[in-house]
Amino acid sequence: MSNFSLIVLLLALMAIGYQLGMVRSRKVATVNPQQKMHSRPHHYGMMVGLWAVIPAFFILVLWTLLSPGVINGMVAAQLPAEALAAEGLTADVIMRRISNLATNFGVVAEAEQWELAAAAYMQQLQTSSALLLTGLMAAIAAAGLFFSFKRIQPHLRARHQIERTVKAVLIICSTVAILTTIGIVLSMVGETIKFFSFIPPADFFLGTTWNPRFSTTGVAEGSLTGSQGSFGLLPLLSGTMMIAGIALLVAIPLGLMVAIYLAEYAPASFRATAKPIIEVLAGIPTIVYGFFALVTVGPFLADFGASIGLTIRATSALTAGVVMGIMIVPFISSLSDDIITQVPKALRDASLGLGATKSETIRKVVLPAALPGIVGAVLLAASRAIGETMIVVLAAGNSPTLTANPFEAVSTITVSIVNQLTGDNDFASPQTLVAFALGLTLFVITLLLNIVALVVVRKYREQYE
């Protein structure tokens, strides 16, 4: 029986348990009229339902996770040793062939006699495993139902049991965020360590050429000299930083002035219309910006450059940077806007009272007071710019060279991750694994920026609260 139908059956069982529990608790209440029931009937019903379902569900999860491994192990133990030696294939490939045979999926080339036998054995094991699971779940669900059903007494605190269960579920959900972080770190660190077994860390972090070549797994070590490729991070890092820098050069003045104008000068009605329109920029998918950069901004910049005698490539660091700058304007403007409006009115009044003009007040009093918060906003925007992918994939030109000329095509960390990790991933070649090393680098850079930004912003908040 498939897991899906088992789950449907469990849900049906839960409904039955609920009804039984309710009926039983009402009966118990009428039998002992002098004793007050602790909980309401539906609490008892819910309790019985949960007892019936939760243990059986755990069995289902455990079984689904463990049984494929056990079955594979049992089949592998049965394989004739001489066949394995003769084939010269890895155990992994053979097991995949057998499981494909067992599911009637079909395999390349004619199946050997012993393979067919193993597949039949696997099929048989799978059938008995499914039967066993169904039986076990039925037994456990029935036991849970019966046990809790019998326990319904006036003094039984059914509601407390339910509330404890609900709370446990809530706690589990809130740990998912931590598990995600752990998952990100573990998976990336694991693959990065594998990568460093091919390429020494020094070559990665300090190398000045990026030329990963093609995947060479399966080719004996050293047989193709130089096919290893070079994995120097520096060209990518410089491209990333250049594009992020250009983006910030566009976004900081624009975003900050927008924030100042909207917070200090604009009439309320103008602010109410302009602010959401500018924030629309933050909601547009980055692929749209990428397309815009590729077909509109790039050619425009190239033509503009040609008209003043500059060679600007249509896909260049400048194109990607300018468009990315447009994208992060709303991040800087709304965060700074919040921070500027939080500056206490007393500071402004004092400055205005001394005869300063409004712009002097803003420049000499409000902005210095808001500076930590604005720095935090800029750092957050910078981390977004560094991690941005689609704009640079489409508009930066994908040319991993170490250059200081913003009119040239460059490549970034994110572009290289996309280039190295698409299509058939082979998790044993440095060409694929380098994506994780790059990802980890990116993760660490953005994490540091975020932490600093959060600390700065929090410090600032405390100052005026």
Add this chain to the structure above:
Amino acid sequence: MTDNKLSSTDKDVAVEPVLLSKTQQQVAASLARRHRQEKLFKGVGLGAVIISLTLVAILFVNIFAKGVPAFWQAHITLDIYFDPEVISISEKPVQGADETDNEFRQRFIEWQTEVGMVNFNRLILDGLNKVIPEAQERQYRRDAARIVTSGERYAVRDMVIENPEIIGQTKTVNLLTDANIDVWLKGNIDRSLPDSQQQLSPKVREWVEMLSAQGIIENRFSFALFMNPDSRSSPASAGLAGAFVGSLYMMLVVIFLAVPMGVAAAIYLEEFAPKNKFTDLVEVNINNLAAVPSIVFGLLGASVFIGWFKLPMSAPIVGGLVLSLMTLPTVIIATRSTLKAIPPSIRQAALGLGASKMQAVFHHVLPLAIPGILTGAIIGVAQALGETAPLLLIGMKSFVAQIPAGPFEQSTALPVQIYLWQGNELRNFFEARTSAAIIVLLALMLTLNGLAIWLRKKYEKRW
């Protein structure tokens, strides 16, 4: 007051110089400059706002100007005679009572092969010959074959399969023309280019001009864009249906996974969690996760869901899981701020009447928070809908020519389809089609965001 007085004296400096002290003189002298600076500063601010608004306008106008024409496409109207001699197929098999599934499948496959052998293209060409008699000539055969896009033979086939009675009849049908004809008619290619650089041969161009003058080829609304999956062999019939369904599956996964989990986590953190190291850790974590670049989630998906759990590549289920993890922090943060805004008096009243903490939260606080939670959830889902980078890493950028039948099938997503189309070599045609796809994506996202704003406006309560 002083300000006024100073500025009035400013002009009368020459008349009453004796009244001013040295400081006052300095102030008066600098005042004009300071006021100029004030104006300049305000002007720069206004300029920045105008530039930003203009940028929004340019972006939208640009994409709409390119994309809107692509919703209409060149169609050709032909009278097609469903020639029984060409369509010599037996009746569609029906499973007999005494037939096993396998036998029936065998028979069905035989029938499908038979249908596959039929030269439906012949029917289309015969129809074409009626409007262009010249096309029958041997030397123009290749030109004639390039007028109707190659995917339309399947449309004709489906007409026959759906309604076998039309065999022997003549029907007027609308077919898509080749993508290059659409490009030519819309003027998306320079007509003055020499023949060697034109995609269409001189003969085809001549015919197209003729047919379009007769109204046989005309621009009609392109249902293909919405009803068809992607296509490589027949670019004119490439559509968004496959990508749309893929995105839909992913959004369903996000709605059923990220939203309940995020809300549960937020309820725990906001209402139940004690202040301790663990809660602090979770909190810092969530804030950081919200700012982790989306591509990192793609790496997580590639190594954990595909590498360890062996889930299928390019499947919406994996995309949905990755996007769920990405959306989770957004949902948690939005839900928490909504819960925070519910006044404590509601909880105190419930607790005072004897409700347990759980009852106070689930019976009283949560119902009040639902509009806010929904708003946050919708915004999170809209954000997930537009995300591209992580999906590229889990293999969703492979070409998929059918509409996925389930979340475990191969599929693409709307933003990924945009990415694929912008890279198509048939630039003249796909630039407009990509813009049209962007308009569809933006329309979906704006609808979702509009819904969120409407919900907030409608149910917003100020305590």
